[in-house]
Amino acid sequence: MNRINKKLQEDKKLLSIYFTAGYPSLNDTVSIIQDLEKNGVDMIEIGLPFSDPLADGPTIQASSTQALKNGMTTQVLFEQIKDIRKTVSIPLIIMGYFNPMLQYGVEAFCKKCQEIGIDGLIIPDLPVDVYHDEYKATFEKYGLINVFLITPQTSIERINFIDSISNGFIYMVSSASVTGSQSGFGDEQTSYFKRIADMNLKNPQIIGFGISDNKTFTQATQYAKGAIIGSAFIKHITNNGIETLSTFLKEFNT
Amino acid sequence: MTTNINNMNYNVNEKGYYGEFGGAYIPEMLYPNVEELRQNYLKIMAEPDFKKEFDQLLKDYVGRPSPLYFAKRLSEKYNTKIYLKREDLNHTGAHKINNTIGQILVAKRLGKHRIIAETGAGQHGVATATVCALMGLECIVYMGEVDIARQAPNVARMKMLGATVVPALSGSRTLKDATNEAIRDWINNPVDTHYIIGSAIGPHPYPDMVTRFQSVISQEIKWQLKEHEGRENPDYVVACIGGGSNAAGTYYHYLHEPDVKIIAVEAAGLGVDSGESAATSVLGKEGIIHGCKTLLMQTPDGQITEPYSISAGLDYPGVGPMHAHLAKTGRAEFMSIKDDEAMNAGLELCKLEGIIPAIESSHALAIFDQKTFKPTDVVVVSLSGRGDKDLQNYIEYFKI
Ligand SMILES: Cc1ncc(COP(=O)(O)O)c(C=O)c1O
Numbered sequence A: 001m002n003r004i005n006k007k008l009q010e011d012k013k014l015l016s017i018y019f020t021a022g023y024p025s026l027n028d029t030v031s032i033i034q035d036l037e038k039n040g041v042d043m044i045e046i047g048l049p050f051s052d053p054l055a056d057g058p059t060i061q062a063s064s065t066q067a068l069k070n071g072m073t074t075q076v077l078f079e080q081i082k083d084i085r086k087t088v089s090i091p092l093i094i095m096g097y098f099n100p101m102l103q104y105g106v107e108a109f110c111k112k113c114q115e116i117g118i119d120g121l122i123i124p125d126l127p128v129d130v131y132h133d134e135y136k137a138t139f140e141k142y143g144l145i146n147v148f149l150i151t152p153q154t155s156i157e158r159i160n161f162i163d164s165i166s167n168g169f170i171y172m173v174s175s176a177s178v179t180g181s182q183s184g185f186g187d188e189q190t191s192y193f194k195r196i197a198d199m200n201l202k203n204p205q206i207i208g209f210g211i212s213d214n215k216t217f218t219q220a221t222q223y224a225k226g227a228i229i230g231s232a233f234i235k236h237i238t239n240n241g242i243e244t245l246s247t248f249l250k251e252f253n254t
Numbered sequence B: 001m002t003t004n005i006n007n008m009n010y011n012v013n014e015k016g017y018y019g020e021f022g023g024a025y026i027p028e029m030l031y032p033n034v035e036e037l038r039q040n041y042l043k044i045m046a047e048p049d050f051k052k053e054f055d056q057l058l059k060d061y062v063g064r065p066s067p068l069y070f071a072k073r074l075s076e077k078y079n080t081k082i083y084l085k086r087e088d089l090n091h092t093g094a095h096k097i098n099n100t101i102g103q104i105l106v107a108k109r110l111g112k113h114r115i116i117a118e119t120g121a122g123q124h125g126v127a128t129a130t131v132c133a134l135m136g137l138e139c140i141v142y143m144g145e146v147d148i149a150r151q152a153p154n155v156a157r158m159k160m161l162g163a164t165v166v167p168a169l170s171g172s173r174t175l176k177d178a179t180n181e182a183i184r185d186w187i188n189n190p191v192d193t194h195y196i197i198g199s200a201i202g203p204h205p206y207p208d209m210v211t212r213f214q215s216v217i218s219q220e221i222k223w224q225l226k227e228h229e230g231r232e233n234p235d236y237v238v239a240c241i242g243g244g245s246n247a248a249g250t251y252y253h254y255l256h257e258p259d260v261k262i263i264a265v266e267a268a269g270l271g272v273d274s275g276e277s278a279a280t281s282v283l284g285k286e287g288i289i290h291g292c293k294t295l296l297m298q299t300p301d302g303q304i305t306e307p308y309s310i311s312a313g314l315d316y317p318g319v320g321p322m323h324a325h326l327a328k329t330g331r332a333e334f335m336s337i338k339d340d341e342a343m344n345a346g347l348e349l350c351k352l353e354g355i356i357p358a359i360e361s362s363h364a365l366a367i368f369d370q371k372t373f374k375p376t377d378v379v380v381v382s383l384s385g386r387g388d389k390d391l392q393n394y395i396e397y398f399k400i
Helices: A003-009 A026-038 A058-070 A074-080 A098-104 A106-116 A128-141 A156-165 A187-197 A214-221 A231-240 A242-250 B028-046 B048-062 B072-078 B096-109 B123-135 B145-150 B152-160 B175-188 B206-214 B216-229 B245-254 B321-329 B339-353 B359-369 B387-398
Strands: A014-020 A043-048 A092-096 A120-122 A145-147 A170-173 A205-208 A226-229 B068-070 B081-086 B114-119 B138-144 B164-168 B193-195 B236-240 B261-269 B285-289 B292-296 B332-338 B378-383
Touching: A014 A026, A014 A058, A014 A205, A014 A231, A026 A043, A026 A074, A026 A242, A043 A058, A043 A074, A058 A231, A074 A098, A074 A106, A092 A098, A098 A106, A098 B285, A106 A128, A128 A145, A128 A156, A156 A170, A187 A205, A187 A214, A214 A226, A226 A231, A231 A242, B028 B048, B028 B096, B028 B175, B028 B206, B048 B096, B068 B216, B072 B081, B072 B339, B072 B359, B081 B216, B096 B114, B096 B123, B096 B193, B096 B206, B096 B245, B114 B123, B114 B175, B123 B138, B123 B152, B138 B145, B138 B152, B138 B175, B145 B152, B145 B164, B152 B164, B152 B387, B164 B175, B175 B193, B206 B216, B206 B245, B206 B321, B216 B245, B216 B378, B236 B245, B236 B359, B245 B261, B245 B321, B245 B378, B261 B321, B261 B339, B261 B359, B292 B321, B321 B332, B332 B339, B332 B359, B339 B359, B339 B387, B359 B378, B359 B387
Parallel strands: A014 A043, A014 A226, A043 A092, A092 A120, A120 A145, A170 A205, A205 A226, B081 B378, B114 B138, B114 B193, B138 B164, B236 B261, B236 B378, B261 B332
Antiparallel strands: B068 B081, B285 B292
């Protein structure tokens, strides 16, 4: 069974952390992954940086730009994490934009992920229908779970379709926004969280975008299986360095 | 090319592709907006009252039809028959307004009251600010910081027209980055906002919608050329390509006329091999930029690279998917023109014809030094815009 599915069966709310590979320094990738696991994180999204990250706000954009300046590439990332499964056992997901994967070759990319022990992919700009028609078979051949996003604007029919072709979890974008632009959730968001929870989808939901502290984490996981923290984590390591990662995570009682 | 170019379809198919290019590679956050547009744009454009309002505004407000002018002295110099399609005479000084008039009417019918746009040279920003003033809608224009500096008069125009100009500070701080910022704005404002893309780029249905609004250019060329030459079809149609909207409009009604040859002119910057260029068809490879699959300039690793051209309107690392298809099939001949060649061709048009062209359009004019035409050839060049906005660049370049 895929590590993601196994993790989703655990009787707890899941804390997932996104970070940009190659940031703050090129070779921080592996130690960040190891430290996140040591500090109780349930799942990690390794951000493969892209020059033009359309769905991301200023924090992730800036970290991506820096990571690329540091020399991060798809090949470098694969090289850095090739032995990651010797030390890390929680689910690992690569999150990145489609063009770098397309240039690497989608099949070659998936194959490499399987060799390394990557469990899933999140590709915000790979549309559901293109995935379904052109790439689903390849992802499945290499045992990868593809995670789709839904937003408050996603129609019920589309949510049901996305649920039907997903086999891990659904990434619920907390509000109509790029990453990192929220501070706290209001009634509008909680009613959206509740609306989706009440749909009783086949796939559990994990909420992301705008989770910044224990308060927002608790609010989100009241309705969902887990939550993903990205920009807030990157801000923390930008300001305090990667050595203090445990200080940031302590708040979440993991 | 071995493809039989005569039997191909050069229009968009029902899935939003031109051959293998196009599509809608957008984050889910944009899906409802783009889908709403996709489901409605053709319906809206076919409504009689839409057509009436669009045609009326093009006539009374934009000043269409724009003249098809026989450039006598230029023709004499190059010993061929050169016609200029005078988009520079449109209100706001370029072809861009054909599209913004169309899109603002679509936006109104979709009930949107906030308009966003990206701009490179500022022409599209001005054209968007203009139609927003005309319709009384809020207007926010994203513009790269570098372009704000090199197109100052257009920045002032947008402000006078009531638009808010927001500098794009990321990446190369030019058109590509302004487009990223506009897309992010749309993600953050999914309900009340329409994004008026300024070129034949972006996710389907944008390339097709923009092309249809710009197709008035070739629609007019047909009957105008008939009056001048007794035939609708020239031997060549020529246009510069940034994202490719003036080109798409200039080619549209000729795409399936095999006797009309198509020339697409890209900006070579300091030279195609100099590392400072925007000649996408030569330097680009298939990939995804701003929501569509097309040719784009990128690293082997798939990172989009920063283009260069003296002309802000051509300084874009991709081309519209229709043009990628025209390049790949060989339907169009692609040429690249360097900064110097364009600047000199621009000055030449001033001296020979009394017309100061936009630096973008000067690229299209510069092909006559590279390619020889027959004396009997009829060559229609899209003079996409006027040079007022570029005066400072011309002054500095020629030390006027
Ligand atoms: C006068 C003029 N011509 C051409 C262009 C290039 O755009 P497109 O390729 O969409 O026609 C611009 C863009 O700003 C422009 O202002």
